[in-house]
Amino acid sequence: MTIPNISFGPFDLVAVAPYVALGLMLATVLLAVPVLTWFERVTLGLIHDRLGPNRVGPRGLLQPIADGIKLFFKEDILPSNVDRRIFYLAPAISMMPPLVAAALIPLGDFRVDMGGGQTRPLTLVAADINVGILWVLGLASLQVYGLILGGWSSNNKYSLLGALRSSAQAISYELALSLGVLMAVLMSHSMSLVQIVQSQTGGIMHWNILGLFPFGLVAAGVYAIAAVAETNRAPFDLPEAESELVAGYQTEYSSMKFAIFFMSEYAAVVIGSCVAVVLWLGGWDPIHPVLGFIPGPLWFAGKVLLLIFAFVWVRSTLPRFRYDQLMRFGWMRLLPVALVALMLAAAMSAYRTDPSAGSRIPPKPEKPKPLMGGTQSL
């Protein structure tokens, strides 16, 4: 899609695009909480065949604002036995990874009309990083500290048990998550989120979810299950299983500190959905090129909303796992399935020769000299 190059004083559209993307993603992640709590409750109401929020404002739309105001005015209880500094640090740590990961999510790309019949590509992303998806995984692996520290610093048995459970769960499913991500990397030959989306251009048949059939589908399934487990949502919400552990690692948290934990969960849901759309559903690519007149960011937002709906749907449909079942499923089913699928997919893709290349092993383009030994380093 070609758009004119609008200028804002000394800057033009190309110069401000990263900041636009940055602002958009920041707003999305921070607004996600009020909007998603409402969305989740309405959807749950629909699925349970009941009314859902309907008191504050039309269709309960103002409910999240009322909830937010309530949390701001709630007394903050700092129990006397906690480790204070870490108690305050934990919510901040759990909020950070989804926020930073938001900077890496590409929202769409355009061609900018530079005048004189010239156009240049412009991607709407705050930070396009060569190993972007690896950073997303790295950030996801840091999120576990929020849970561990929150549970540990509370000095409460429920909190500590919840923290142990949730961190063991998070690291177990993180393996499956990274193996699912690896399948997409393998199909797109890149770890840059922008390039992964660009490699899927051309409608639904080119998306990674249908790539190397059926392995793309298997890996997308593994990713989806692992993403739900990583965000600690039902049916994997063991850390906050209220019938066993009160509220898990959040038991001693109140007021805004609790709200920040709450926000980080929803932010993680949004980022998890965004990454899934980038990896499997072609990012901003329309479902068929015919529908290309609809702007890419709208496609992106639509797909993300669809996945968030799936998150809520799963929550309302499936019962909670038992803890031993959960660990068993992660290690004995998900992990081997993902690994075997990855190896088979690689063999399949390497066996399929590129018809244009002619030979089995295509020439190696731009292979850089290794920087090992000699006087090259330093």
Next chain:
Amino acid sequence: MHAYLTAAMFTLMGFAFVASTLLLSRLLRPSAPNPDKLETYECGPLPVGDAWQQFNMHYYLFALLFVVFDVEAAFLYPWAVAYKQVGLYAVVEMILFVGLLGFGWAYAWRRKALEWD
């Protein structure tokens, strides 16, 4: 490298956001602590001892196995972006690598190390 600076900026903004929310709520909310309220919450009964006690060592085994498989995954990333250019050779190499670790997984399965007892 510019992109990394943008991401670093996000980190700073995140901390600023969390700090400002906590500060704002501190200004707004009431504060009326008393010893009973500040007691550790265990659904009513008075807690016995600290929570900082020794726990089931089985969690440790999961963490160790996680480290092993995470290192394996770290080797898989450069492979996944390069195997196509290197060709079938790289795929065979990686299947060997993963296969060897598969023995570790099979051993864990045989010893029921991944079961919760």
Next chain:
Amino acid sequence: MRPGVLIFWLLAVPMVACALLVITSRNPLRSALFLVAHMLLLAGMFLSLSAQYVAAVQVVVYAGAIMVLFVFVIMLLNLGGAQKMDAAGLGWALGIAMSLGLAALFVGTGVWKSGLHAGKATAKTLAQGGTAQAVGFALFDPELPWLFPFEVASIVLLMAAVGAIVLAKRKL
């Protein structure tokens, strides 16, 4: 000051501070947390050297996996409260001697391997060499000698896994 140098100092000073806090904190969990912060800053240091892949792996493996293991051990062994650490004079001397020796080893290896030349690497070749693709090509190219160490790494990992299971499953 050039921006690269500025970034170096912005990372190096907190890094050393974190490292000192790791050994001076009385609370083992806080020590571990400072070590995590140290690892993250180290990842930033790798980034400033254009080693993008190594930086990301530093976060995923060290900060995200190995340090989680450390924290687990601290939590599981009930090392929660502050620990009394009465380091005797001999312990301090030994520790300082060992860390100085290690530092000398690293610096010496660097000087011996490259001899303090400015080197031929430019910002561009460095940036190309640091991507995951470059690491992948170097690792799996049959003409380069890294394939054997790669497979040996697999055996080392296998031993680690088996050892962990044997230790944990032994009747205590």
